[in-house]
Amino acid sequence: MCLAIPMKVEKVEGDFAIVSIGNVKREVNISLLENVKKGDYVIVHAGFAIEKLDKKEAEKTLEIFKEIK
Amino acid sequence: MKYIEQYRNTEKQKEIIKEIHKYGKLINRNVNIMEVCGTHTMIIGKYGIRKLMPENINLISGPGCPVCVTPINYIDTAIELSKIKDVIIVTFGDMMKVPGSFSSLEKEKANHAEIFVVYSPIDALKIAQDNKDKKVIFLSVGFETTTPLIAQTLKISKEKNIKNFYILAGNKLIPPVMEFLLREKDTEIDGFICPGHVSVIIGLSNYISISERFNVPCVISGFEPFDILLSIYLILKSIKENDCKVINEYKRTVRENGNIKARKVMYEVFDVVDDEWRGIGLVKNSGLKPKDKFLDFDAEKKFKIINKNSKEKKECLCGEVLKGKKSPFDCPLFEKICNPENPYGPCMVSSEGTCSAYYKYERK
Numbered sequence: 001m002c003l004a005i006p007m008k009v010e011k012v013e014g015d016f017a018i019v020s021i022g023n024v025k026r027e028v029n030i031s032l033l034e035n036v037k038k039g040d041y042v043i044v045h046a047g048f049a050i051e052k053l054d055k056k057e058a059e060k061t062l063e064i065f066k067e068i069k
Numbered sequence: 070m071k072y073i074e075q076y077r078n079t080e081k082q083k084e085i086i087k088e089i090h091k092y093g094k095l096i097n098r099n100v101n102i103m104e105v106c107g108t109h110t111m112i113i114g115k116y117g118i119r120k121l122m123p124e125n126i127n128l129i130s131g132p133g134c135p136v137c138v139t140p141i142n143y144i145d146t147a148i149e150l151s152k153i154k155d156v157i158i159v160t161f162g163d164m165m166k167v168p169g170s171f172s173s174l175e176k177e178k179a180n181h182a183e184i185f186v187v188y189s190p191i192d193a194l195k196i197a198q199d200n201k202d203k204k205v206i207f208l209s210v211g212f213e214t215t216t217p218l219i220a221q222t223l224k225i226s227k228e229k230n231i232k233n234f235y236i237l238a239g240n241k242l243i244p245p246v247m248e249f250l251l252r253e254k255d256t257e258i259d260g261f262i263c264p265g266h267v268s269v270i271i272g273l274s275n276y277i278s279i280s281e282r283f284n285v286p287c288v289i290s291g292f293e294p295f296d297i298l299l300s301i302y303l304i305l306k307s308i309k310e311n312d313c314k315v316i317n318e319y320k321r322t323v324r325e326n327g328n329i330k331a332r333k334v335m336y337e338v339f340d341v342v343d344d345e346w347r348g349i350g351l352v353k354n355s356g357l358k359p360k361d362k363f364l365d366f367d368a369e370k371k372f373k374i375i376n377k378n379s380k381e382k383k384e385c386l387c388g389e390v391l392k393g394k395k396s397p398f399d400c401p402l403f404e405k406i407c408n409p410e411n412p413y414g415p416c417m418v419s420s421e422g423t424c425s426a427y428y429k430y431e432r433k
Contacts, residue, residue, distance in 0.1 A: 006322075029191055029221070032217055032221060047191050047192065048191075048217075048221070050214065050269050051269045051324070
């Protein structure tokens with residue numbers, strides 16, 4: 001099951017981080033990523049952060065729509 | 070909730086649907102677009118996307134649910150392992166109801182087998198640490214999204230010198246099965262909606278090779294209905310312009326080279342092998358088994374269970390459904406004796422299974 005809603009990094013402690021969405025917080029392993037920082041948005045799968053959300057690219061995908069019109 | 074609102078703008082989606090209909094007319098022949106991700110299958114069902122398509126555009130579901138493609142022999146082995154004294158089986162929840170030849174893990178748990186459901190492989194390792202007098206076996210299934218996490222868990226276990234943790238390896242790779250389906254007779258695939266989170270790990274290169282060799286467009290898609298619609302539009306546009314290539318629609322999360330670190334961990338722990346897919350058969354270079362230096366964790370080697378009596382139920386059409394050759398509606402068992410409460414075949418078990426998604430969202 002792919003949970004595709006990005007979660008916000010609240011705190012980083014070694015290989016682990018506390019991430020949140022709304023009022024839900026949980027600990028995730030961040031050892032498969034480089035340079036995770038507080039304030040980043042990450043995609044979480046089965047207890048591990050697997051990638052960071054790229055804010056610029058998120059905007060660009062929305063821009064593709066303009067090309068359609 | 071970063072970018073959720075923007076990606077759920079209905080007006081934008083209506084515009085894309087209009088464009089899809091325009092391209093449907095321009096192409097003017099049947100087009101089969103396959104998704105290879107259980108979560109995409111669910112989104113297409115949940116948001117009624119199939120019904121929004123022009124008549125000549127068919128959305129077909131491929132083998133995107135890891136639980137569904139796990140061979141019956143694997144389930145039977147897991148059940149046999151659960152009967153061994155002092156063994157704890159740990160699994161993702163979806164595996165519990167999957168029918169084996171004679172039983173399921175859920176039934177065995179009711180018969181007092183020690184079987185625990187976890188959300189993460191790290192939780193499975195913790196169970197091993199908390200139960201040093203037991204042998205803890207994690208049912209290691211999943212595609213490229215999940216396998217690096219399991220590999221990392223094994224590395225942690227090795228570093229911490231944990232001696233009572235094992236995996237029953239059943240992990241699989243997606244690009245080889247996509248290629249297998251393209252080579253199958255009477256499966257016609259004109260375009261792929263590629264799995265978003267598998268692609269997070271593997272990046273674009275495997276799809277580029279497939280797209281070039283088979284002249285088929287591959288669009289890596291995110292998980293909002295907007296993403297799926299946009300991906301379908303991009304596939305149709307590629308077909309119309311006869312410019313079949315790989316497009317990354319999910320750039321906000323998928324990098325061109327994937328997650329290199331995660332891939333490195335995965336191949337540090339696992340070797341690529343030929344592997345059996347339930348309902349599909351043997352697919353070359355599509356499976357993963359622990360490398361020699363991780364063999365101490367391999368439950369298959371440690372416990373040497375051999376199942377000779379595994380057998381599939383003949384009436385079940387899951388194999389044809391997984392290959393995109395049949396729809397669940399073609400199966401005589403669908404809705405009648407096979408439903409989510411009493412799944413007869415694997416595609417009805419997991420919420421991501423094609424039959425389960427069709428049962429929940431698309432019954433007529």
